[in-house]
Amino acid sequence: MKWSTRKQARKNRSRWQPRRWQPGMWFTTACLLLVSGCVRDLPPDGVPDKGTVNSIRESLSGDATHADTGTAAAEPTGFATFSGLFKLSGSTPSFPPLPVRGDDATMCAPSANSPLVRPVAVGPNGGLANVVVFLDMKKFPLDDDRWIHPSFAETAGDVLTGEAGFDQKDCVFLTRVFTMRSTQTLDIMNSDPKGHNTNIAANGRARQFNQLIPPGAKIPYTPGGATKGVCKVGCNIHDWMGAYIFVSDHPYYAVTDENGRFEIPQLPTGVELTFRVWQEKLNNVENVKVGFDGDAIASKKWSRGKFILTLTNEKPSRMDVEISSTEFSK
Amino acid sequence: MKLSKRRKWIPAGYISSGLLLATVMVTGCGAPDADFRANEAYLTLQENKVGELGTRRESIKQNIEDVLTGLYGTPDEPHLLSVDGLSDVVEIENLQIAAGPTGSIDEAGARRGLYREHCAHCHGITGDGRGPTAEFLNPYPRDYRLGVYKFKSTTGKMPPTRDDLKKTLVEGIPGTAMPSFRLLNGFELDALVDYVRYLSIRGETERALIDYAVELEDDQNVLWNIADEAQQTEAKEAVEEMVADVVAKYVAAHDNRIPVPAPPENWETAESIARGRELFAGPIANCIKCHGLTALGDGVVNDYDDWTKEFFDPNAPGGRETFAELYGSTHAVMKPRPIRPRNLRMNVFRGGRRPVDLYWRLANGIVGTPMPAVPIKAEDAPEEDPRLVSDDVWHIIAYVRNLPYEDISEPAPLPKYQRKRH
Numbered sequence: 003m004k005w006s007t008r009k010q011a012r013k014n015r016s017r018w019q020p021r022r023w024q025p026g027m028w029f030t031t032a033c034l035l036l037v038s039g040c041v042r043d044l045p046p047d048g049v050p051d052k053g054t055v056n057s058i059r060e061s062l063s064g065d066a067t068h069a070d071t072g073t074a075a076a077e078p079t080g081f082a083t084f085s086g087l088f089k090l091s092g093s094t095p096s097f098p099p100l101p102v103r104g105d106d107a108t109m110c111a112p113s114a115n116s117p118l119v120r121p122v123a124v125g126p127n128g129g130l131a132n133v134v135v136f137l138d139m140k141k142f143p144l145d146d147d148r149w150i151h152p153s154f155a156e157t158a159g160d161v162l163t164g165e166a167g168f169d170q171k172d173c174v175f176l177t178r179v180f181t182m183r184s185t186q187t188l189d190i191m192n193s194d195p196k197g198h199n200t201n202i203a204a205n206g207r208a209r210q211f212n213q214l215i216p217p218g219a220k221i222p223y224t225p226g227g228a229t230k231g232v233c234k235v236g237c238n239i240h241d242w243m244g245a246y247i248f249v250s251d252h253p254y255y256a257v258t259d260e261n262g263r264f265e266i267p268q269l270p271t272g273v274e275l276t277f278r279v280w281q282e283k284l285n286n287v288e289n290v291k292v293g294f295d296g297d298a299i300a301s302k303k304w305s306r307g308k309f310i311l312t313l314t315n316e317k318p319s320r321m322d323v324e325i326s327s328t329e330f331s332k
Numbered sequence: 333m334k335l336s337k338r339r340k341w342i343p344a345g346y347i348s349s350g351l352l353l354a355t356v357m358v359t360g361c362g363a364p365d366a367d368f369r370a371n372e373a374y375l376t377l378q379e380n381k382v383g384e385l386g387t388r389r390e391s392i393k394q395n396i397e398d399v400l401t402g403l404y405g406t407p408d409e410p411h412l413l414s415v416d417g418l419s420d421v422v423e424i425e426n427l428q429i430a431a432g433p434t435g436s437i438d439e440a441g442a443r444r445g446l447y448r449e450h451c452a453h454c455h456g457i458t459g460d461g462r463g464p465t466a467e468f469l470n471p472y473p474r475d476y477r478l479g480v481y482k483f484k485s486t487t488g489k490m491p492p493t494r495d496d497l498k499k500t501l502v503e504g505i506p507g508t509a510m511p512s513f514r515l516l517n518g519f520e521l522d523a524l525v526d527y528v529r530y531l532s533i534r535g536e537t538e539r540a541l542i543d544y545a546v547e548l549e550d551d552q553n554v555l556w557n558i559a560d561e562a563q564q565t566e567a568k569e570a571v572e573e574m575v576a577d578v579v580a581k582y583v584a585a586h587d588n589r590i591p592v593p594a595p596p597e598n599w600e601t602a603e604s605i606a607r608g609r610e611l612f613a614g615p616i617a618n619c620i621k622c623h624g625l626t627a628l629g630d631g632v633v634n635d636y637d638d639w640t641k642e643f644f645d646p647n648a649p650g651g652r653e654t655f656a657e658l659y660g661s662t663h664a665v666m667k668p669r670p671i672r673p674r675n676l677r678m679n680v681f682r683g684g685r686r687p688v689d690l691y692w693r694l695a696n697g698i699v700g701t702p703m704p705a706v707p708i709k710a711e712d713a714p715e716e717d718p719r720l721v722s723d724d725v726w727h728i729i730a731y732v733r734n735l736p737y738e739d740i741s742e743p744a745p746l747p748k749y750q751r752k753r754h
Contacts, residue, residue, distance in 0.1 A: 050401035058402030197618035199704035210489035238702030
């Protein structure tokens, strides 16, 4: 707009029509901005419901009239072995080689081969290795001979060392998924010529551990309590190194071998047992095709990685589980 | 003429905006009541791991908040349950001094609201390390909800003692935004120490509740149903166990301190420093791997701390996607920052530069970070055991304490009379 026409427009304006940008209008706008600026864009967070809170507080501070709701009914009748096979159907998923970096590359990748560790380890017949099957029950009497076979007392205080220990070579943890009891001691070893650190990110009641493992050393790890599920183990010096550990306060757990087989001996029979199945890529193993053989009674659907089973006295039971490879590409 | 016309208009504009301002001042900006924020990020993370809650998410989240409020109260009115040991670990009187709005006073006229006055702008009202200033700070303020602390005298992941936390408050954390609160009274410091513990205990309980909630059956919309007696009994037992588990660690903390033997007689002599340098670069302590040969903190590290790694683990399968989900839509986590090994030549040690502080760092590592513990053997251990004896740890400390006074180009030069002339 030309200057002369603007002047004309100003002349034509009535007396009470405000000029285009008055200082007062600037001020008003600034005020409006200030006010709108006060709106908080935090996500709305629930306000606790007073009635529920009071009821919860009352119940928590009340002198616990522990109404035994008759859960003590079932008693084990004996012991039996439970075993099984995990298989992968479909094509074996592929993973890129691990990124070996840093000045330890000659030690970690001899003859320039990156360590061959795969999150989904498939055996020659399609067997799925490194799947953990463990008894996962909130209330499990740990000091009752009817629930835990007396023979397990012998191994409760074992020191897991040598072949049974936790070793690392060529910057690979030799056991990808390690299981142990909370009362046992684990020797952490290093068969490499340089130092590693082993960092066990244990949760639950198990002790956390992060120590340097000098070459040729044997450093004991005493968890002192069970983990909540399976935990990560790593080496911060070689960040591609990874493994998993499961520490249990009862002896009823197993890891599948390279053929996908597992066996849990001497389980209490005649009572409902809740098992959980874990695999490192899937976490809780779900969406499986499962078949139990004759004597095991499976109640309820397999969901959230859990299944419930009742075993029959002195009759070994089996299950066959098939996981589709599409599960791993989700 | 023009001038006089303008003068007529200016007052009118000011009057209208003045009125507006007055209205705003009267009604206020609508600051919401202080509220503990739910741990959205952890809930999402556990959902991804265990199973989606779907439409049940909101009701379960609300229920977790109800249970937590039942247990621990609100930012204005803290509450403590009579669980074994909890009243020894944190004292309700202390919490009351620390809680409440800034500048408030109680019936007796004592000042309250210390936490919000001194801590909340960085650490957040919830203690989630997400106060308004958090994102501008490097390192980020600590998120108490994991119950993990770096600078402490206790073994492993054991929580710090009251004295450890008090030391951090009094000294601050050199090299970070954490200042010293030396100007507060003793009882005010005690109150803040207890309040920080309280927020940790609350945060850890929340995580346990989330772990429990994602495992609920598909037909359960709440973890604690006040209408269903059987379910309530079960929930009550579970919650009590969670709280007892968390509290037990704090009860045990004081008895789980790292033993600190006396330094050897020749400690911090030239001989001791030379031995320390040898160990510093050696394969057992392996300090150079991260801190670098010159101890400038320039070794190879491609890592994050545990608070970050929980949500951002580039090495884990799907680690980057998980982070993108949390950061992108809900902004529930902050941008990850790689961890840096300390430059040991600055004479700045975050956990304190007293010899005992450094001994604790070496003997226990720094929990929550990649820094591992140096393997220490008992005095009577066999010679072939490659671990270090405590004297060696002291020698490393002697070397580290001497580093700021050394020449970088020639670590620990020999005394003049020993140098060879070429």
